[in-house]
Amino acid sequence: MTQPPPRTRDNVAAALPDDTARAWFDEALADAACAAPAPPAASSPYPARTWELWFAAAGRYCGHGNADDVRTLLLVEARAGLETLTRLYRHGSAAERRPVLRALPALVEGSLAVHLVEDALRSNDTRLISAAVGSYAAAHLDPHAWRHAVLKCLFTGVPVDAVASLAQRAAGDGELARMLTDYAAERTAAGREVPDDLGRVLTLTGEEPKEL
Structure with missing residues (x-):
């Protein structure tokens, strides 16, 4: 529809x-x-x-x-x-x-235009990325690509509020939780701040943030 x-x-x-x-x-x-x-x-x-x-x-x-x-x-x-x-x-x-x-x-x-979303997600233009993670991406990106889209938002500073159906797709996603935890560890080891949105998304997966 x-x-x-x-x-x-x-x-x-x-x-x-x-x-x-x-x-x-x-x-x-x-x-x-x-x-x-x-x-x-x-x-x-x-x-x-x-x-x-x-x-x-x-x-x-x-x-x-x-x-x-x-x-x-x-x-x-x-x-x-x-x-x-x-x-x-x-x-x-x-x-x-x-x-x-x-x-x-x-x-x-259907998913015939996924290639356009994927192309936008390869950019570093935050407004383009924000447009790419709307409801079409939520409905048609496969789990692997969708997880990387969430990480791209965190990496570029796009608020995760831009990600359509975030709570529904993140719920119970253990692989996303692992990716988020690894990303947080990398940031911490490099002496960089962990984005505030990361803990929020991690909570949506069902995992509790631990001193991120």
Whole structure:
């Protein structure tokens, strides 16, 4: 079952800075809603005269603080398929990759887009990692990859609150508990602080933190 986007059209429109931005937003969504698939031009990852041009320009017209939500809604409204999502992710900046990751639960059934999540988790961009560990990752990453995603959050300082279904997936996970304990020991031996979130996750596994 797919899931709705994180914010509604009305929520996003209300956050836009002025009527000009809201008019741009309405027109972009209308174009996305009636979009027809088109092959990309040879010189650009974006097919000319389609909603993807709006996708690329969202930060300029709606403000960079609103761009993630605007782009996510454009993807959902256009019913972007896996091929389009993969292309936009591969050719996009980090700011354009985040909404692709956020839109996955609403657009992709099954684990076909796991490769995009795994790619984001290989980066050190904390906002990209935060977008990658949402509900799509919770539903489709295998246990090994999911455990390493949790550790990546701890390593890069991404709050574990970003990890969807953390309590459910961590519960009773002895291997995750071992990995966390080993990571804490390594940090302590190197004279480094152990992230506060580590003890919280360890408790979720059913293990009690011991002088981390």
